[in-house]
Amino acid sequence: MKKPAIPEFFGRTRDELRELLASDLFDAESYRSDQVYEWLYARRAREFSEMTSLPRPLQSKLAARYTIPTLGIRHVSESRDGTKKFLFTLEDGRSIETVLIPSEMRTERSRQRKTLCVSTQVGCPLDCKFCATASLKLKRNLTTAEILLQIFEVERTTRETITNLVFMGMGEPMLNYENVVRALRIITDPRTEMLGKRRVTVSTSGLPDEIRAFAREGLNVKLALSLHATTDTLRTRLMPINKKYPLPTVLAAIEDYYKITKQPVTYEYILFEGLNDTPSDAARLAKIARRVPSRVNVIPFHPIDFTHPTGVSRELRPASEANFRDFLSMLRNAGVSVFIRSSSGKDIEAACGQLALAELPPTAGTQKPIELTFSAE
Ligand code: SF4
Numbered sequence: 001m002k003k004p005a006i007p008e009f010f011g012r013t014r015d016e017l018r019e020l021l022a023s024d025l026f027d028a029e030s031y032r033s034d035q036v037y038e039w040l041y042a043r044r045a046r047e048f049s050e051m052t053s054l055p056r057p058l059q060s061k062l063a064a065r066y067t068i069p070t071l072g073i074r075h076v077s078e079s080r081d082g083t084k085k086f087l088f089t090l091e092d093g094r095s096i097e098t099v100l101i102p103s104e105m106r107t108e109r110s111r112q113r114k115t116l117c118v119s120t121q122v123g124c125p126l127d128c129k130f131c132a133t134a135s136l137k138l139k140r141n142l143t144t145a146e147i148l149l150q151i152f153e154v155e156r157t158t159r160e161t162i163t164n165l166v167f168m169g170m171g172e173p174m175l176n177y178e179n180v181v182r183a184l185r186i187i188t189d190p191r192t193e194m195l196g197k198r199r200v201t202v203s204t205s206g207l208p209d210e211i212r213a214f215a216r217e218g219l220n221v222k223l224a225l226s227l228h229a230t231t232d233t234l235r236t237r238l239m240p241i242n243k244k245y246p247l248p249t250v251l252a253a254i255e256d257y258y259k260i261t262k263q264p265v266t267y268e269y270i271l272f273e274g275l276n277d278t279p280s281d282a283a284r285l286a287k288i289a290r291r292v293p294s295r296v297n298v299i300p301f302h303p304i305d306f307t308h309p310t311g312v313s314r315e316l317r318p319a320s321e322a323n324f325r326d327f328l329s330m331l332r333n334a335g336v337s338v339f340i341r342s343s344s345g346k347d348i349e350a351a352c353g354q355l356a357l358a359e360l361p362p363t364a365g366t367q368k369p370i371e372l373t374f375s376a377e
Contacts (some may be wrong), residue, residue, distance in 0.1 A: 004141065004178050009066040010040060011144035013185045025129055027059060034191075036062070041192035044152055046070065052328060071149040073157060083345030087156060087357065090146060094122045094139055095357050096170055098150040099350045100158065115164040118150045119355070120180055121171025126205055128239045130270055131230070132349070132356035133170045135307040141176040147183040148343065151194070165195055167202040168224070170355050174210035184219050197221050203268065205241050208253035215260035223257055224266040224297070226249065229276050230284035237312055238275075251291060258292035265292055268341070270299045270353070271319035277327050286334035299341040304349040 006016055014037050020026070022031035032054065040050040048054075048063040072089040082102040084345075089095055096119040103113035123136035155162055165187065167173045173180045180202065187194045203224040204211065211223070229235035235242040242250075254265055267289060271277050289296050301318040309316075319327065331338045345351045 003312040077348040079345045079348045085350035097355045101344045119169035120173045129312040131353045132304040144179045144182045192299045206250035211253040215257040227267045244362040265294045273317040277323045282330035289336045295337040297341040
């Protein structure tokens with residue numbers, strides 16, 4: 001895919017905005033461009049006339065050339081557990097989903113946690129067999145603005161402050177590398193008062209070159225690898241990208257990410273009945289988890305029957321409650337730091353792996369949900 005252009009206006013980083021405002025077009029000093037930057041991303045102005053610290057002629061010049069974009073909210077579904085799924089319409093009429101997940105933990109501090117799961121592509125080309133988004137195929141990459149606006153619109157409409165951000169919605173973030181990195185520079189810049197680096201996680205299916213490049217960006221956000229299998233045979237069945245980048249290659253890149261950033265890595269592991277839930281799987285997973293400081297998020301499989309799955313996808317079943325618990329115990333006994341990832345939003349098809357632009361009332365899953373107590377993070 002060809003390198004995306006620098007955004008015309010909204011979505012530019014501080015340096016990119018300075019460059020634009022210093023050009024003959026505006027001939028503005030750098031402190032003026034910093035003011036514009038803060039109006040856009042910290043104060044979230046929606047009109048240039050709101051930028052009252054700017055001289056009127058500059059406001060007018062900007063307004064004559066640019067508009068500040070918004071995202072149209074087409075639908076919001078709310079789960080019994082408080083999770084909200086937003087269906088956004090983009091300028092070209094395409095749609096994406098974004099999920100706001102409240103904390104399920106009981107301490108006062110954790111109760112204030114609001115995690116937003118953002119999308120980075122319309123659809124996804126990677127065809128992971130457990131993922132509803134795969135059924136959409138790739139339509140296009142999101143722009144930097146469209147990534148940022150998911151946060152802005154959710155905060156504006158819910159009047160909630162997002163405390164944690166995960167790039168785990170629709171799409172593979174590393175396949176929209178430039179726009180994701182640009183959005184992260186803005187999000188983690190203290191001047192935009194958005195989020196600290198430690199509160200942002202980017203999840204990838206494992207693209208080694210991009211993982212290494214990402215480590216060198218200096219962003220130092222958290223990285224999560226969608227692992228889901230500990231042998232190449234099974235991982236290739238579940239995630240065809242594994243054929244191109246087999247486990248040894250991906251895990252070597254993860255090691256490099258740790259060496260460069262010194263950030264512990266998260267491994268995501270969906271537990272499937274009879275496929276990856278045996279004692280041997282747990283032993284191999286523990287061995288992988290020990291390679292660099294890490295944690296393992298074990299995730300219940302959320303059925304995707306509403307996408308009318310075929311082939312391998314049709315055979316996938318969530319691990320039984322007993323197997324789930326045994327698997328966690330085996331990992332813990334092996335000294336692995338292990339957590340259960342939430343099933344929040346399952347009833348509105350907003351849980352992990354379920355985003356597929358389902359607009360109709362959700363069809364009931366055929367599997368009985370596993371009820372588990374969450375470990376405090
Ligand atoms: S799991 Fe992620 S990478 Fe795989 S198909 Fe779904 S959205 Fe794409």
